[in-house]
Amino acid sequence: MPAEEADIQLFNQTSCSLPVSEAQISQIASALGQHENCSFLLLEVVFVDEEEIVRINKEYLDRRYITDIITFRYDKKDHNSGIEGTLFCCAPRIKEQALEYDVPAENEFRRIVIHGLLHLIGYDDQSDGAQRQMTEKEDFYLSLS
Helix, strand or coil: CCCCCCEEEEEECCCCCCCCCHHHHHHHHHHHHHHHCCCEEEEEEEEECHHHHHHHHHHHHCCCCCCCEEEEECCCCCCCCCEEEEEEEEHHHHHHHHHHHCCCHHHHHHHHHHHHHHHHCCCCCCCHHHHHHHHHHHHHHHHHC
């Protein structure tokens, strides 16, 4: 697939400072595009607080807990060209995870964005095997940046 530049829109609706930029997210999306044979047309990456991620989780997924990311794909294509979607990322939760896993916050923020992009192109993490596959892919894309 031809490498097209995704329109990346980054929103921070929290009081947290973000250790990841639109440029870094664009590089990640480009790397996934090359290696996964996909392309992104429009990506919104929205960092929210715990209250908002719980509201989204409850309203759209009927779940009542804090999670690090919720991903929505909007285009109705059955292929992975011109993907449009939003990643709702819980900035405070991601910062907590960085401490829990003893990794730099920037790495954990990038990992979560990679995780969301993998969901947009069709990967899931509902089984142990699928979860392992996603973690391997996250590690690969983290190693590129």
